[in-house]
Amino acid sequence: MKKKKETQKIVFKTEKDFPLMPMSVGSMLYNKTGAWRNIRPVIDLKKCIQCGICWKFCPDVSIYIENEWPVVDYEYCKGCGICAEECPAKCITMVEEEK
Amino acid sequence: MGNHALSFGAMLCRVQVISAYPITPQTQVVELLSEMCADKTLDAKFIKVESEHSAMAACLGASLAGARTFTATSSQGLTLMHELLHWASGGRLPVVMGNINRSMAPGWSIWSDQNDSLSQRDTGWIQFYCANNQEVLDTVIQAFKVSEKLLIPSMAVLDAFTLSHTYEVVDIPEQEKVDEYLPPFKPPIRLTPDEPHAFGGLTSPDHYFELRYKLQKDMEKAPALIEETGKEFKQKFGRFLGLVDDYCCEDADLILITSGTMGSTARVAVDELRKEGIKVGNLRIRAFRPFPFEKVREIVKNAKKIAVVDRNISYGHHGVFYQEVKSSLYGHDGCPPTFGFIAGLGGRDITPSTFREIVQYALEKKRPEEEIVWIGVKR
Amino acid sequence: MSKEKTMKLSLPEEELMNSGHLACQGCGATLAMRYVLKALGQRTALCIPACCWSVIDGPFPYSSLDVPIYHCAFETAAVSASGVKAGLEMVGDSETTVVAWAGDGGTFDIGIQALSGVAERNDDILYVCYDNEAYMNTGTQRSSATPYGAWTTTTPVKHFKNRPKKDMVAIMAAHRIPYIATASIGYPEDLVKKIKKAKEIKGTKFIHIYAPCPSGWKCRPEDTVKLSRMVVQNAIFPLYEIEWGDKYILNIKLKDKKPINDYLRLQGRFHHLSEKDIAFMQEEVDKKWERLLGFVNKCQ
Numbered sequence: 001m002k003k004k005k006e007t008q009k010i011v012f013k014t015e016k017d018f019p020l021m022p023m024s025v026g027s028m029l030y031n032k033t034g035a036w037r038n039i040r041p042v043i044d045l046k047k048c049i050q051c052g053i054c055w056k057f058c059p060d061v062s063i064y065i066e067n068e069w070p071v072v073d074y075e076y077c078k079g080c081g082i083c084a085e086e087c088p089a090k091c092i093t094m095v096e097e098e099k
Numbered sequence: 100m101g102n103h104a105l106s107f108g109a110m111l112c113r114v115q116v117i118s119a120y121p122i123t124p125q126t127q128v129v130e131l132l133s134e135m136c137a138d139k140t141l142d143a144k145f146i147k148v149e150s151e152h153s154a155m156a157a158c159l160g161a162s163l164a165g166a167r168t169f170t171a172t173s174s175q176g177l178t179l180m181h182e183l184l185h186w187a188s189g190g191r192l193p194v195v196m197g198n199i200n201r202s203m204a205p206g207w208s209i210w211s212d213q214n215d216s217l218s219q220r221d222t223g224w225i226q227f228y229c230a231n232n233q234e235v236l237d238t239v240i241q242a243f244k245v246s247e248k249l250l251i252p253s254m255a256v257l258d259a260f261t262l263s264h265t266y267e268v269v270d271i272p273e274q275e276k277v278d279e280y281l282p283p284f285k286p287p288i289r290l291t292p293d294e295p296h297a298f299g300g301l302t303s304p305d306h307y308f309e310l311r312y313k314l315q316k317d318m319e320k321a322p323a324l325i326e327e328t329g330k331e332f333k334q335k336f337g338r339f340l341g342l343v344d345d346y347c348c349e350d351a352d353l354i355l356i357t358s359g360t361m362g363s364t365a366r367v368a369v370d371e372l373r374k375e376g377i378k379v380g381n382l383r384i385r386a387f388r389p390f391p392f393e394k395v396r397e398i399v400k401n402a403k404k405i406a407v408v409d410r411n412i413s414y415g416h417h418g419v420f421y422q423e424v425k426s427s428l429y430g431h432d433g434c435p436p437t438f439g440f441i442a443g444l445g446g447r448d449i450t451p452s453t454f455r456e457i458v459q460y461a462l463e464k465k466r467p468e469e470e471i472v473w474i475g476v477k478r
Numbered sequence: 479m480s481k482e483k484t485m486k487l488s489l490p491e492e493e494l495m496n497s498g499h500l501a502c503q504g505c506g507a508t509l510a511m512r513y514v515l516k517a518l519g520q521r522t523a524l525c526i527p528a529c530c531w532s533v534i535d536g537p538f539p540y541s542s543l544d545v546p547i548y549h550c551a552f553e554t555a556a557v558s559a560s561g562v563k564a565g566l567e568m569v570g571d572s573e574t575t576v577v578a579w580a581g582d583g584g585t586f587d588i589g590i591q592a593l594s595g596v597a598e599r600n601d602d603i604l605y606v607c608y609d610n611e612a613y614m615n616t617g618t619q620r621s622s623a624t625p626y627g628a629w630t631t632t633t634p635v636k637h638f639k640n641r642p643k644k645d646m647v648a649i650m651a652a653h654r655i656p657y658i659a660t661a662s663i664g665y666p667e668d669l670v671k672k673i674k675k676a677k678e679i680k681g682t683k684f685i686h687i688y689a690p691c692p693s694g695w696k697c698r699p700e701d702t703v704k705l706s707r708m709v710v711q712n713a714i715f716p717l718y719e720i721e722w723g724d725k726y727i728l729n730i731k732l733k734d735k736k737p738i739n740d741y742l743r744l745q746g747r748f749h750h751l752s753e754k755d756i757a758f759m760q761e762e763v764d765k766k767w768e769r770l771l772g773f774v775n776k777c778q
Binding site for chain 2: 520521522523525532533535536537538539540541543544545546547548549550551553554557558559560561562563564565566567568569571574591592594595598599601
């Protein structure tokens with residue numbers, strides 16, 4: 001279930017490269033919002049009960065399910081902390097990012 | 100009546116979505132279209148919105164989805180739509196609209212002058228000013244052809260009551276011929292989940308400029324396209340629809356520049372004056388946007404004087420046609436003394452004697468002595 | 479990693495919203511969009527007026543959604559959706575669900591005229607209002623959806639909002655449209671169920687979604703989902719449906735209604751309130767709840 005889409009930043013060289021009206025021609029996936037965060041969620045899979053709640057409540061679609069276990073996509077995770085707050089098993093800890 | 104000519108024009112063009120709000124003197128346009136949709140003479144959806152702003156909004160949505168759309172309005176309604184007129188041109192949506200030129204309030208006036216449509220001149224719409232009901236019907240058809248080719252919206256403008264409510268004999272083209280002239284609307288891009296795009300999102304200074312550059316560049320193709328589609332129209336239907344309608348200008352000493360119905364009144368005046376030996380001609384500007392620079396320069400270059408008659412005024416400056424004509428001649432050879440007259444605001448009649456007064460003034464003076472010459476104001 | 483069980487997800491798996499969007503950390507509006515798109519599927523078209531989502535989706539030339547979007551003028555969400563629906567039908571597409579996706583500003587205030595027109599005509603669109611209770615996109619100015627007592631930049635603490643939240647659901651009910659529902663991102667399964675139900679109905683459907691805004695409410699981003707549950711449990715934002723303007727169905731019956739205090743304490747925008755203010759607000763919530771129960775009971 002991991003997202004496989006990859007995209008590039010779009011640069012227009014001349015006006016001929018532009019579409020006729022302002023319309024999207026690419027995906028925001030190029031924008032790695034992981035750079036926004038100060039704290040990151042760390043899932044302790046030993047305590048995880050595979051309920052799917054962290055996946056469900058992520059506003060940034062940054063928790064995906066792989067082989068029946070949740071995985072954080074650190075490229076996009078903004079560190080909001082909802083997953084840690086909502087986890088019923090309390091197996092997610094928010095950890096300071098190291099700079 | 101002129102209003103019905105708009106309805107028939109829209110019907111023949113097989114418009115698919117109509118969204119309009121009634122306003123005097125446009126009501127008959129939408130009433131007839133309503134009937135046509137109800138009895139299936141026209142296979143279209145008619146969204147009976149609660150304001151003109153919503154009328155244009157619905158048209159834009161439908162046009163983006165790929166449907167041919169039409170609406171009609173006047174003065175207060177047109178100005179209520181103003182924000183969305185910019186949206187139509189910037190969004191490259193080929194909506195066609197009939198606008199009945201009606202004076203702006205206050206005080207409430209339902210009679211004709213051009214301030215409403217001219218104050219929309221910067222919104223990026225193509226504007227055609229019509230002088231008779233036949234032209235109204237024909238213009239709707241040509242407008243769709245031009246708009247859909249360039250993806251720029253256009254409006255067919257007619258005078259309140261003088262044209263909207265006057266009955267004239269009009270030749271209604273055959274549907275098959277119209278279908279040949281105007282094929283179905285097939286936009287290159289439209290809103291569909293099959294190819295998802297986000298239309299009109301946040302556009303930074305890095306991008307906005309080029310998008311607007313493209314709009315202007317396409318607008319610059321419009322004069323040639325209008326002449327071309329006008330010639331095609333003549334071939335199919337026997338009537339030429341060009342950028343201008345010039346009458347007796349080749350050898351004229353004085354050329355009147357007019358628009359709308361006063362443009363056809365001016366012809367009567369020209370005929371009368373010519374009989375008296377005065378070499379006067381009439382240049383009726385039909386396409387105001389895009390402004391027909393080349394045509395105007397070409398036609399007036401041998402005249403000794405020009406008299407521009409405006410049924411509008413841009414307060415703090417002058418009549419709009421006067422400003423635009425003068426600026427088109429600036430720096431070019433053949434820039435004769437240009438007189439600017441304001442007449443007919445609020446629907447005051449413009450008659451052949453109005454033109455007589457104008458011509459007399461212009462012939463008497465070597466050069467304009469006052470910036471604005473008001474004709475008919477009680478002073 | 480002990481027992482290898484299969485994960486049973488309570489929501490449709492497919493994601494039509496992608497990462498990389500520009501929402502603040504903990505944004506309730508993005509959760510709302512994520513769930514609504516899961517419920518509707520890819521054959522959806524959105525009309526988004528000026529609101530947070532005009533920016534969240536990403537600037538030209540990008541988008542973060544896999545469905546088409548028409549960014550429309552502020553006042554016109556509802557009628558733009560009507561226009562798009564009419565246009566799509568005329569070009570042969572009657573499958574696509576057309577959704578007007580607006581914030582509280584574009585619904586309760588500047589967009590109310592167009593919405594009322596659409597509802598009165600019963601145009602076939604799904605109108606979703608995600609309510610973060612102020613004009614958040616322009617920096618937290620008050621809207622008519624701002625609740626009594628809240629701080630916003632135009633209702634500063636010395637002059638906090640002293641008018642009640644506009645009852646938009648009641649206004650929509652007066653239009654007698656086929657389906658109205660309230661929903662909260664704290665109850666995503668209920669939200670998805672309601673959207674799926676609305677999708678199958680012809681006519682105007684109005685869904686009012688509660689969507690917290692940590693930036694504007696001055697609350698912690700991690701509390702977004704918690705607040706969305708509390709607001710239902712204390713009856714400030716009960717979950718119910720209305721069919722044809724008079725059949726009321728209560729979705730979550732509250733056996734013991736929680737006091738509003740705990741909910742208010744988690745948000746900085748309410749910190750200036752006195753005991754007296756809170757008591758007044760509690761009284762208003764109780765009255766409103768009783769009134770709703772009255773409507774519901776009449777329909778039993």
